[in-house]
Amino acid sequence: MTSVPAAADPIVEVRDLVHTFGKDIRALDGVSLAFGAGMVYGLLGPNGAGKTTLIRVLATLLRPDSGSAHVAGVDVLRHPTRARTRIGLAGQFAAVDDYLTGRENVRMIGRLYGLSATESRRRADDILEGIGLSDAASRPVRTYSGGMRRRLDLAASLVGRPQVLFLDEPTTGIDPRNRADLWALIRQLVDDGTTVLLTTQYLEEADQLAERIGVIDHGRIISEGTSDELKDRLGGAMLELSVEPSHRDAAHRVLVDALGDEPVLDLDTDRYRVTARDGTRTLLTAVRALDAAGIEPDDVRLIKPTLDDVFLQLTDTDLQPEVST
Ligand SMILES: Nc1ncnc2c1ncn2[C@@H]1O[C@H](COP(=O)(O)OP(=O)(O)O)[C@@H](O)[C@H]1O
Ligand SMILES: [Mg+2]
The missing domain is CATH 3.30.70.100 (Alpha-Beta Plaits)
Incomplete structure (x- = not known):
């Protein structure tokens, strides 16, 4: 699919991205999408659909075979270093050091971003407060629950004050209450001006959180629009x-x-x-x-049809609301 959906002044614009692993795994098979600033864009798709591969390309961690990607006005493939200053990434597998405390983890990232010791301390405390981890900040991360780790990972991704935040299945495998907390956090971030590209295999998450949704399967965007538009398209x-x-x-x-x-x-x-x-x-x-x-x-x-109906019709894949991987 080569048509790029309308977005007046896209903050993320992806055109015809193709990426192949080995000889025959076309993880991205011509992905195009675009959306404007100040929203949550949901990339909804089953396991193996190509979500993480797309996020890795956008986060400059993987060079695609062909296509182009712009994030916050920067050509990601031509200027990866510049792109990195505008993006944040948090994922399904929280990349934090178990033996450090929550505060130490976030401060360390601050230092990696070149903040002074004083600045990173202040920044860490602000972020931990905002993300509801102040109380646990002095505990080693190995004592954290799964939900707390996700939040700390999110905290780490905020240190660089990203314009665009990539969240790769941020709530997969965590319980519904923690999921609701994370949703509230993500909404808060968007209210504060961050744009979020979030991948998910939960229909409800896309429905609740995302202003626009791209449905991805086998490396292709197979439908795109607001949740209501997707449902209306079924005409059912x-x-x-x-x-x-x-x-x-x-x-x-x-x-x-x-x-x-x-x-x-x-x-x-x-x-x-x-x-x-x-x-x-x-x-x-x-x-x-x-x-x-x-x-x-x-x-x-x-x-009205549910997103579940949309999914079934589009992919023949019955997404389970509580599947964890
Ligand atoms: N490093 C890799 N090497 C080989 N195949 C990969 C690699 N990463 C992903 N794939 C394959 O690419 C496809 C898309 O994977 P991925 O982007 O991880 O999907 P998702 O994140 O939607 O579950 C899958 O078929 C997966 O097995
Ligand atoms: Mg993935």
């Missing part, structure tokens, strides 16, 4: 309503007239179902027509 929204039994025939005729579609009566639930091509507009049309005919439905609902 249904209008479901129930009316009193004595009104059924009349309601049926009214719905056919108004929507030009044959509603289906589910005898088990006593509900009509009809395709809602225009979503809420279809719902309004139906309700107005019924109202004009003097029929008041007992219950009206618009049933």
Whole structure:
């Protein structure tokens, strides 16, 4: 897929990235995507889809076979050193030193970034505070829980004040409560002006957190848009309503007239179902027509497909909400 989705002034822009491992593993098979600053962009895909490979290219850790990538106005392939000053990376496997305390870990990164001892101390304390690790800051990391390690890893990625933060499956394998904490943290970072590219295999995570979502599978972006756009693209929204039994025939005729579609009566639930091509507009049309005919439905609902449905249709892969790797 070569078309790049609209983004007025993209902060991340990737074109036709191809990367092959060995002879025949096309980890990236022509990936293009673009998005603007100040949002969470979710890259959603199953294991082996190419998410980490893409992140590694964007984070200057891997040179692709072909294609281009710009982050925060810098050509990542031409100017990796400059690109590195604008990005942060945190991942599924927290890269922190177990024998140092949380504070020491973050200070050390500060020194690596060339901050003075005083500056790195101040910066570490600020970040640890912001990330909710102040209380645990003096403990060695080996005593941290999985969720705390992820947060410390995130803290480390913030030392360089990145414009764009890459989070590679930041919540994979951690429990739901810690996941919710991390989501809140990520939202806070975005509110404070950071742009986040986050990979995930959790539909709910993409749905909750990401303003735009690229669905990736076998090294290709197979669909792209907001969560609602992805769902709408399935065209599967249904209008479901129930009316009193004595009104059924009349309601049926009214719905056919108004929507030009044959509603289906589910005898088990006593509900009509009809395709809602225009979503809420279809719902309004139906309700107005019924109202004009003097029929008041007992219950009206618009049933939208879930991201799960989108995924199933696109990939034949049933993503499990709680799979950990
Ligand atoms: N260093 C590597 N050497 C060989 N194959 C790799 C390497 N890294 C990733 N792959 C392969 O590339 C594909 C994409 O992997 P990856 O980007 O890690 O996917 P994801 O992060 O979405 O799970 C997979 O088939 C994986 O096995
Ligand atoms: Mg990965």
